Structure formats: structure tokens, C-alpha cells
Amino acid sequence: xxxxxxxxxxxxxxxxxxxxxxxxxxxxxxxxxxxxxxxxxxxxxxxxxxxxxxxxxxxxxxxxxxxxxxxxxxxxxxxxxxxxxxxxxxxxxxxxxxxxxxxxxxxxxxxxxxxxxxxxxxxxxxxxxxxxxxxxxxxxxxxxxxxxxxxxxxxxxxxxxxxxxxxxxxxxxxxxxxxxxxxxxxxxxxxxxxxxxxxxxxxxxxxxxxxxxxxxxxxxxxxxxxx
Numbered sequence: 001x002x003x004x005x006x007x008x009x010x011x012x013x014x015x016x017x018x019x020x021x022x023x024x025x026x027x028x029x030x031x032x033x034x035x036x037x038x039x040x041x042x043x044x045x046x047x048x049x050x051x052x053x054x055x056x057x058x059x060x061x062x063x064x065x066x067x068x069x070x071x072x073x074x075x076x077x078x079x080x081x082x083x084x085x086x087x088x089x090x091x092x093x094x095x096x097x098x099x100x101x102x103x104x105x106x107x108x109x110x111x112x113x114x115x116x117x118x119x120x121x122x123x124x125x126x127x128x129x130x131x132x133x134x135x136x137x138x139x140x141x142x143x144x145x146x147x148x149x150x151x152x153x154x155x156x157x158x159x160x161x162x163x164x165x166x167x168x169x170x171x172x173x174x175x176x177x178x179x180x181x182x183x184x185x186x187x188x189x190x191x192x193x194x195x196x197x198x199x200x201x202x203x204x205x206x207x208x209x210x211x212x213x214x215x216x217x218x219x220x221x222x223x224x225x226x227x
Contacts, residue, residue, distance in 0.1 A: 001108065003139075009085035009147035014106070016076040018069035026106035028063040031079045037071040052065075066109065078106055080143030082211060087148045089168065089205075091136030101130040102211065103142045103167045111138035117223035133171065142167055146209030153200025163194045164210035170202035 001024065003016045013032065016024055028042070042065050067076050080086065091097050091111060107113065114133040134140055142148070144167055153159060153173070163177060175198045198204055 001087060005086050008027035012086040014078040014086050014141050016099040018074045019068055020072050023068045023109045023136055025109050026065050028065055032107050034076045035074040037070045037074045038076060039069060039070055041066040042189055080105055082142040082145040084146050085148040086141055086143050089140050090141060091134055091138055093137035095136050095157055097134045097168055098131045098171050099134055099168040100166050101132055101143060104132050105141045105143040107140040108138040111140055131147040138213050144207035145211050146207045148205050148207055151204050153202060155201040160195050160197050161206050163196050164212040165206045166196055167205040167207050169198055169204035173202040205225050
């Protein structure tokens with residue numbers, strides 16, 4: 001299996017080449033095109049738990065597609081729902097990667113995706129942090145709204161990221177979801193909402209745009225019946 005990312009960071013497309021018998025797992029709806037030599041096997045998360053993670057992961061479907069190549073050099077293209085980037089991350093054997101649920105797009109079949117990890121917190125308007133735990137070895141393709149920025153944190157180094165901008169980070173890193181300000185007034189009226197303090201050592205990735213921020217910008221501009 002080999003892959004390449006094209007047209008990023010604004011409208012990224014993942015091009016995956018599969019040999020006969022190889023399979024690649026993607027979230028339902030991510031497929032753009034595929035060779036007619038690829039067979040799709042749809043299942044409720046591919047053994048990833050319950051059929052729906054609606055109450056735990058913000059309403060996203062858990063249906064997954066296994067793309068199985070029946071001939072050599074079968075070609076598959078994948079893209080996220082929102083305009084943004086795609087990055088490939090290799091997960092070493094026995095190591096875990098924590099991924100914001102909306103940023104998981106696809107992975108090799110040997111990557112275990114744990115939707116029961118339950119590291120989720122929701123506050124007020126639904127802003128919070130919902131994480132999937134991906135266990136290697138294997139490759140995962142992560143998507144974003146906007147560009148994806150990688151960052152390496154040294155031991156003892158910390159960084160604060162708005163919860164809506166987090167893409168993923170190594171599971172060995174410390175993290176704490178907290179108020180952006182010293183008080184709820186600052187948090188609610190200051191426009192920053194909740195943040196996550198992530199501590200090294202390890203790798204982390206964040207996205208340059210927030211889906212929640214776009215929705216907050218868009219909703220007041222949608223005409224309603226009274227107007």
C-alpha cells in the first residue's frame with residue numbers, strides 16, 4: 001500500500017494505491033472515487049463497538065468501510081467533508097494516538113480504533129473534546145478544517161490549544177480541558193471557550209480553522225422566517 005496527498009492544504013485529496021488482497025478502512029462518506037476492482041465491505045465500525053457513537057461523539061456515525069482490492073494497483077481516493085488538509089501519521093506498534101473524533105478519516109486495517117475510550121467532555125453549547133484512541137502499528141490519515149500544523153513538545157513543555165482546533169496528539173502526553181480564562185465570565189464572553197493544555201514530550205497536530213467557529217459565524221447570517 002502507498003499513498004499521496006494532493007491539492008492540499010485547502011482541498012486535500014488522499015490517493016491510495018492498494019495491491020491485491022490489501023484493505024484500507026475509511027469512515028463512511030470519505031470515498032471520492034475508486035477502481036472497479038475494489039470491493040466495499042460496510043460494517044458497524046468494523047468491530048469498533050456499538051453501531052452509533054451519537055451520544056458520545058457528537059452525532060457522528062460509526063459506520064466504517066473496508067476497501068478491499070481484488071486486483072493489483074487498485075486506486076482509491078478519499079477526502080474529508082470540510083475544506084482542509086490531510087496528513088498521514090505512522091503509529092508505532094503498541095503505541096496510541098489520541099484523535100479528535102471529527103479528524104479521523106481512514107487507516108490501515110491493522111490499526112485498532114477504540115471508540116469506547118470515552119475521553120470526552122461537553123460544556124454548555126456542546127464545545128468539548130471527544131477523542132478516539134488509535135493503536136498501532138499502522139498508518140492513519142487525519143483530516144482537518146483548514147491546514148494541519150504539526151508541533152513537537154519537549155519534556156516539561158506545555159502548549160494551550162483551543163479545543164476546536166485540536167487534531168491529534170500522542171497518548172503519552174498529558175492533557176487537561178479547562179476554561180480559557182480565570183473565570184466563567186471570561187470564558188463565555190471572551191470568545192475563546194474551552195482550551196486544552198497539552199504537555200510533552202510528544203507530537204501534536206492542530207488545525208488552523210475551527211468548525212465550531214465557522215458555525216458561530218454562519219448562523220447569525222442565515223435568514224429565518226421572521227426576517
